[in-house]
Amino acid sequence: MNIGIDIGGSHIGIGVVDSNGNIKKRKDIYIGLKEKTKIRKYILEEIVKTIDEWCGDKGKVRKIGIAAPGIIMNGNIKYSVNLGLSNYDLKKLLLKHYPNANIRLKNDAKCAALAEKNLGALKNHDNSVFICLGTGIGGAFFYNGRLISPRRGSGAEFGHMIIKRNGRACRCGNRGCFEQYGSMRVFKSRIKSCLNLSPRIEGEKLRKAIEDNIDNKDVKRIIDTYLDDVCLGLSNIVNILEPDTICIGGGFSKYEELLLDLLKERFKKAKYLFYKKNVPNIVVAKLGNNAGIIGAALYI
Ligand SMILES: [Zn+2]
Structure with a gap:
């Protein structure tokens, strides 16, 4: 199962995506002001909760790809003005829950660009x-x-x-x-x-x-x-x-x-x-x- 996650300033979009780029399931989670005060914990918990709801068996999760705003290095959100985060190593945190999954993070605009290049207007x-x-x-x-x-x-x-x-x-x-x-x-x-x-x-x-x-x-x-x-x-x-x-x-x-x-x-x-x-x-x-x-x- 391939999971795609788009973390934005106001919400998190999570989807199950098939190999042709069709989103089979989608959930949008709101990030309000209240959530922003505990955003590190909130993002991780919401992602894990949603994936577990959909997959049941953690072993079935093959890939988790995450689009996030700001500077991303080796799975770590180094600096994100939009999210008010720095040094948030989301890959490491998710690996504790899904040790067998291929977990990758990249800047959100680059992820959207790659989708447009492969399947959309580009x-x-x-x-x-x-x-x-x-x-x-x-x-x-x-x-x-x-x-x-x-x-x-x-x-x-x-x-x-x-x-x-x-x-x-x-x-x-x-x-x-x-x-x-x-x-x-x-x-x-x-x-x-x-x-x-x-x-x-x-x-x-x-x-x-x-x-x-x-x-x-x-x-x-x-x-x-x-x-x-x-x-x-x-x-x-x-x-x-x-x-x-x-x-x-x-x-x-x-x-x-x-x-x-x-x-x-x-x-x-x-x-x-x-x-x-x-x-x-x-x-x-x-x-x-x-x-x-x-x-x-x-x-x-
Ligand atoms: Zn500026």
Whole structure:
């Protein structure tokens, strides 16, 4: 049995994945503020409880793949701003429960990228960049079909590329990071405050509110500024890595109709590109919030 686990800032997704990438069972576990105070114990206990419920016999668990945010080295979550964790050796802790299982951990954006590369939007794109515009910004890149894995487990942290000197404060401790301008969290919070919406409004309701106010000049300005910032960050990546295709995942993929064509149009103007003919193909991720689970279960 292959288990894929995606640990995010607000919930843990756990799934049983077959060899074709189909999720046969799935459970989502919420991580609230209360849980965050005892997060080390909570994550481990919830994972073990779920796997034991599904498998019964611990010997049947062949592989446990885990996607987690931050810097991961040899199964250890070295440093994760999102989870507020450092030196959390989850592999070692899980091995005590499942001594015969193949347990692997990798950065969550890299896991999602591997799933998109093998089964999703990047299937036929060998020189490509995957970028996840969500609560933060994560990324990965492929060269000649291979995921480039930085030796220390960091790297490809496109979200922490500084696009504005002395800009907005970032959770990583620096200022002016791309994710403080290009993440969907930033976009949504600016829209919510402009339209006086509750900070908790999300999903379909939020999208509808934007569509209903699409002619509002302040909303237009927010969309315009947001896409320009995304364009700036992506252009920096293109100037360095020269991908043929960029695949955008995370919350952005739910706003495909509203934002994708506008972003492509803006990119075509090549305002921030060094080589103006270097406009990559931009696609949206296909596997949604299953990508991390599938990637972790099958491809790490
Ligand atoms: Zn940062």
